[in-house]
Amino acid sequence: METIQDLQQLRSIVGEPGELTINKIYDHLNEQASDFITRSPFLVLSTVNEDGMPTASPKGDIPGFVHQADERTLYMPERKGNRLVISYQNVLATKKVGLIFLLPQCSETLRVSGHAELVTDEELCTKLDARGPAILLLKVTVTEAYFHCGKAFIRSNLWKPEHWPDASRISFGREIGDQIGKGADFVEDLDAQVLERYKDSL
Template structure:
């Protein structure tokens, strides 16, 4: 392909420069507005990168405010039970850089937070994140370096929060059926679906 963009100069020749506001909006701490956004947010995605250089993104979700703001430069994300692939946590043992994207249902702006992360298993530190008396096995402690709001265009274009754009889950096969198709079978789909359903009901925490 002859039209590949390979440098910052080439990129800027296509897009131009950002506005003064777009540059100035980036701050280095969690101010009152960022704290409020995180307090209202039940969902975020976290990006990480492994030693092989491949990037990864993973969703994290719970009740609004599940991410703890410890101070204006520190966040604590509880790591709830999952499938034990540990993609994000494994990446953090090799590369501590992370990017967070916080979302609030009904709000089309998003909050971006970038920083450095460590895995912590301190019961006292994790105690405020317990649910139903259950502590997470570990948490992700983020040292905040960059904070800024992202404009609403992507969510406005996607109509993400509009009810008439919701997709009926039955439009897609079940999770187990999709995986079976992708890997060529080898397991009982109905049994796997039942395990998934049980996990969603009984092993969220």
């Protein structure tokens, strides 16, 4: 196995992007991007810590849950979660984010990169109250935005129910119980608590 060492070696394998592909990249949110965001109920938030270690976190709510103030400014509401705030610790450290917006049954995705900060604004937090007022806001100043083609979704048949596996659920009771040496009763009880939180604490 050979490790690719530099850009020249990488380009020798994958080639150069075409001129038209390069020209799809904007430094702001154009009309199509804005419309996509107003309809999107889900995104993946990517951040990096001060040591350069990345992480990605799913974020979702009602369609259009991310508020667009102008062509370069987005506000994403934060809801109740696990309080690890790993992504937000990274924002405090490096102030850089990447977002991928998804739209159900659409093969294309919207990629947005920019500078980020955590803010509080009582009026805007109250406005973004789909499930009660937001507890804080992630403000993103857009530096790059473009649509990614749909090949990954087409190849994976992601939006085709006939290709989906049987429904399943992860046991957080097992994940945590295995780590701290707890048995079946603990697993069953914690899994039941998680299901209740899904119903009552979104």
